[in-house]
Amino acid sequence: MAIKERKEREKQDMRNLIIDSATGLFLKLGYDKTSIRTIAEDIEYSPATIYLYFKDKDEIFYVIHENAFALLDKEFRKHDVIENHFERLAAICSTYINFALKNPDYYDLMFIMRAPLSQIACEETWTAGNCAFDYLLDTMSGCVDEKLIKGGDKFLLAMSVWSFGHGLVSLYVRGRFDVMNMPEDVVKDMLDKAVANFLNNLKA
Amino acid sequence: MAIKERKEREKQDMRNLIIDSATGLFLKLGYDKTSIRTIAEDIEYSPATIYLYFKDKDEIFYVIHENAFALLDKEFRKHDVIENHFERLAAICSTYINFALKNPDYYDLMFIMRAPLSQIACEETWTAGNCAFDYLLDTMSGCVDEKLIKGGDKFLLAMSVWSFGHGLVSLYVRGRFDVMNMPEDVVKDMLDKAVANFLNNLKA
DNA sequence: GTTTTTACTAAACAGTGTTCATTATATTTA
DNA sequence: TAAATATAATGAACACTGTTTAGTAAAAAC
Structure with a gap:
């Protein structure tokens, strides 16, 4: 049962990672230049991964x-x-x-x-x-x-x-x-x- | 010399055609959906032509x-x-x-x-x-x-x-x-x- | 150890603004 | 009038965008 909790925690961590990266890029580069691909590159994941955590x-x-x-x-x-x-x-x-x-x-x-x-x-x-x-x-x-x-x-x-x-x-x-x-x-x-x-x- | 004036007139006509089309599309579809390609299709010219009249x-x-x-x-x-x-x-x-x-x-x-x-x-x-x-x-x-x-x-x-x-x-x-x-x-x-x-x- | 679930990604789709080499047309010159 | 020049228009490409999907690798459950 603890695995489910860890998974939930990891899911939240990943969401936070994305949000933190996106926030940083947004404040540095502005909205338009903060693309899904830019965020993906920043967190070193594929762009598609982001869509597993945000719709x-x-x-x-x-x-x-x-x-x-x-x-x-x-x-x-x-x-x-x-x-x-x-x-x-x-x-x-x-x-x-x-x-x-x-x-x-x-x-x-x-x-x-x-x-x-x-x-x-x-x-x-x-x-x-x-x-x-x-x-x-x-x-x-x-x-x-x-x-x-x-x-x-x-x-x-x-x-x-x-x-x-x-x-x-x-x-x-x-x-x-x-x-x-x-x-x-x-x-x-x-x-x-x-x-x-x-x-x-x-x-x- | 009259040719130069006619050309100038035609250039202005083309600009007006583009603006009229763009305005209509903008009011109907909004800014985002009014793309250069949409305007081009509407006035029946190629997208590249628009760049001859607007930078x-x-x-x-x-x-x-x-x-x-x-x-x-x-x-x-x-x-x-x-x-x-x-x-x-x-x-x-x-x-x-x-x-x-x-x-x-x-x-x-x-x-x-x-x-x-x-x-x-x-x-x-x-x-x-x-x-x-x-x-x-x-x-x-x-x-x-x-x-x-x-x-x-x-x-x-x-x-x-x-x-x-x-x-x-x-x-x-x-x-x-x-x-x-x-x-x-x-x-x-x-x-x-x-x-x-x-x-x-x-x-x- | 095998099966099932989960996590991830490469590649593609459909779109964007924009540029450029090439073609077709119109004007000027010989 | 025919050849040379200047202008107008475009097809195709470039470098992006958000988003979807099929397929793969790893982890969990049985």
Whole structure:
């Protein structure tokens, strides 16, 4: 009976090996250049072997996508110590922006790319993403309850904050600002200023 | 000498033929399934011929991307008749959101995809995009001058409005809302409500 | 020790963007 | 008008991609 367990363990090890390799290649070379064949060569297995552990490329990137969300969520929860909910909201925003700027490839996978979506559709619930969003939602709930903020629909408010942050960084990450006549550092400065203004306008 | 002009005309006709075909296929089948070979088959030419008129696939989609911006810009300028700048700003936002929902593929190409960016980098200025953004900037300028709005940095304000709108529709278009426990129609409703709230909070 | 199951892979399929030598056509020159 | 030149178009290939399948080698079960 112990053999079955060992086999299960080996199967998981192989999955981890693939994910680790894929993650490394993805962060180094980007999504497009991280092909099944590149991963296979990296782990010194045949490309076909990968399909014994993952149903397709999307599933691999779904796992990476989940790990990235866990990372973001972890950074979010560090703000548990901030008791004032509005201040915590501001901290969450700041963390979100910085996460995107520091990990543009992860951010892409989490919020922009279509790749992991097909897999998300297969799962009953989008655990990873909901977890991080729930933290924003809880914080927003605190803001609303304590009347620190204008408006009473915490869902709408959370969606708005998320959208604003996402709009800023996704336009930035996908180069829609540098294509205009705005210098790099000015734009980066504006990200913070924009968020500060946005939150200030939200204040009750 | 007239032959040279006719040749030039024929060259332009061929370019238009390719762009028209590519645009139709793109709107019908999406970006990925619009391959050079698909376009070639559609216009009844060999795939290699396309490379006599466009340097690569990106250049084709850059032209489509430019046309899409001209379309959005045209819709924007319809609001010239609205004299109150804040009301015009609201109209621009509404038009932006509706454009994205009606033309998700165009929107993708304009604000999310990387495909046309390599070409944008080649051009001196991003004419198409700047034109539409300038209209927002001018309207915002009016709002600031007439003190209809909080804050004085029109550039920061325009960037904020754009980012907020983009955040909402890009999360929507790329399926980041329907992946959560939010029903489709509720989300669509929230888009309008969110913009309304956002603009309201901006009011002086 | 034989049979069965599992793990793996070479090779192929169908597709992609792109390049290049070659052919067919049109224009210019003698 | 006939030969020479310039232009336009293409078939075939290159180097990739994700994915499937038939076949082989090793491990486990009997």
